[in-house]
Amino acid sequence: MSSARLPYLTAKLQGFGTTIFAEMSALAMATGSVNLGQGFPDTAGPREVLDAAIAAINEGVNQYPPGPGMAVLREAIAAHQQRFYGLQYDSDSEVFVTTGATEALAGSLMGLLDTGDEVVLFEPMYDSYQACIALAGAVAKPVTLRPPNYRFDPDELRAAITPKTKLLLINSPHNPTGHVLDTDELQLIADLALEHDLIVITDEVYEHLVFDDARHIPLATFPGMRDRTLVISSGGKTFNTTGWKIGWICGPPPLIAAARTAKQFLTYVSGAPFQPAIAVGLGLPDSFFTGFAADMQSKRDRLLPGLHAAGFTVYPTHGTYFVTVDIRPVQPDGDGMAFCRSLPGRCGVVAIPNEVFYANRHEGRHLVRFAFCKRPEVLDEAAERLAKLATG
Secondary structure: OOOOOOOOOOHHHOOOOOOHHHHHHHHHHHHOOEEOOOOOOOOOOOHHHHHHHHHHHHOOOOOOOOOOOOHHHHHHHHHHHHHHHOOOOOOOOOEEEEOHHHHHHHHHHHHHOOOOOEEEEEEOOOOHHHHHHHHOOOEEEEEEOOOOOOOOOHHHHHHHOOOOEEEEEEEOOOOOOOOOOOHHHHHHHHHHHHHHOOEEEEEOOOOOOEOOOOOOOOHHHOOOOHHHEEEEEEOOOOOOOHHHOOEEEEOOHHHHHHHHHHHOOOOOOOOOOHHHHHHHHHOOOHHHHHHHHHHHHHHHHHHHHHHHHHOOEEOOOOEOOEEEEEOOOOOOOOOHHHHHHHHHHHHOEEOEEHHHHOOOHHHHOOEEEEEOOOOHHHHHHHHHHHHHHHHO
């Protein structure tokens, strides 16, 4: 994000200027580059889901939906949590529909945090986390995940928790690293939450995009965690409908009430015809979800050889849309921001410098993120273009 000072901007948001995604997407359009920057797919979602939205529009489902979300979607979300994870939520009091996961995060953080509260979270991190914490007047306390395996250091996590810590913000499968927290890591987080009586928010939007032998396990399934955890997800990533902005929160009524109170003054409601459509998606057979993950894994595996051939050090990714590389074998000064700004001109590909995902920007200065949620021919074209880096 831009760090230039903006004269009329609140001090809370100084440093949170135009996002790198806007800059890089504009650069991709201006140069005709293959855009492996922003994480959105370039294929349509499941036909059943699209047709359900069209039918809802044609049937007149185009006005304000109920504040908590349409009952058909809340019931589908509750059924999904039970079906995949054995988590039981009351669809009336413990499920809440939001304008995407980003609004769910904003409502939860602004509804739960007071000025001076501390939030412990992992970096690199989705870029809205720091901004929403700042809007709440709270303080982000990042714990750095480092390559190649991106596992957190237990001692660093323990040390980050102070008497001012109110909340843990956990993202798994993790954007941008693709790390999927395993049972041991999740148990340690649960133990610390219980020991320090902390609220937990889990961002699980990539829950169905897990590869290889990794398995997504919600933290809320661990003993003692359900009633102190807000679980956030959305339909955008799972059903290739990122523009619909249909997300949700599941959790105990007192935490839901705090998130709802803030969220209702953001967009209040949204996406009426898309809500029954996402409900259809959540009810699709297991074959859809396993096939979806397998297809994305095949796209990952299609791009990785091209990244290796370009000369990068490529780190493993076991989930999400993204793979991270170390650019220093290609650009010895390790300036990822300069590298990404020059890459379209050098070979016609756009990527994202990972430093924008860090509070401690030096930790990610030499790292760059590529998105592989694109059609095979697009990935092949990107790999062919990136090969120019290896040949000079």
